[in-house]
Amino acid sequence: MSDAVQPTAAEVRAAAEAVKTALDRHLAAVERRSGEDDPAVYEAFNELAAAAEQYDELLYDRYDEVTPFEIPGTEDMPPYTGPEEPSALSVLIRRDYAVVEPRRLLAQAQRIEAAEEPAEEVSGTVHGALGVLFGEYEPDEIASRHKEFGLEEGDSTLWVTATDDPPEAGEWLDSPFDQPDPTQVVCRFDISAVFDDDPEEDRDEDPTPAPTP
Secondary structure (H helix, E strand, C coil): CCCCCCCCHHHHHHHHHHHHHHHHHHHHHHHCCCCCCCHHHHHHHHHHHHHHHHHHHHHHHHHCCCCCCECCCCCCCCCCCCCCCCCEEEEEEEEEEEECCHHHHHHHHHHHHHCCCCCCCCCCCHHHHHHHHHHHCCHHHHHHCHHHHCEEEEEEEEEEEEECCCCCCCCCCCCCCCCCCHHHEEEEEEECHHHCCCCHHHHHHCCCCCCCC
16 A cells, blocks of 8 residues: 555445445446437446446555456446347456466376376377366366466456347357457456555555556
8 A cells, every 4th residue: 555645444435335326326227228328327337437446446545455346447348238138148258377387287187198098198298288187177177276287377357248149059169259349248357466466665666556457
């Protein structure tokens, strides 16, 4: 935290209450939506984003903490203009890792191979070991056990996008990671080290709080 005057606990609590109020107003505006371009929804969206940002800033200044989620602001993403009652959705997830202990990764892959019949031998390289690892475990399990596999977490993000009609089978398999339409994003959650506390030496040089999610 910086040496500037810190917000009081009451101010942080008031900001939290403002977020709750803004959430209720946003939901009420969505429920009363008169059309895709209803200005009341846009206004409620902006108020919710502003309240969440203010709460994040006060929470960081007072407690060196941030919220674990992001409500996209109008500077980052346009207002939602998708279907009011989506009949289909897509969940887009990206998780980055650094390979920090290649020997541990190789050892894990070799144990997996040794238990298979017939045993394969493709884990002699990091490239091959990663193929074995992600072929054996679900992504969520790798995320929860990444240290066991010699990996270090990087940034991650999850976007939920809405549509009226589910795609046909195999329709997007040739290009599954094309940039989605940001106006169809229902919600978004980001995790990044950029939201963590700055190192002590950096805070001494620059008392500006770290970016908030």
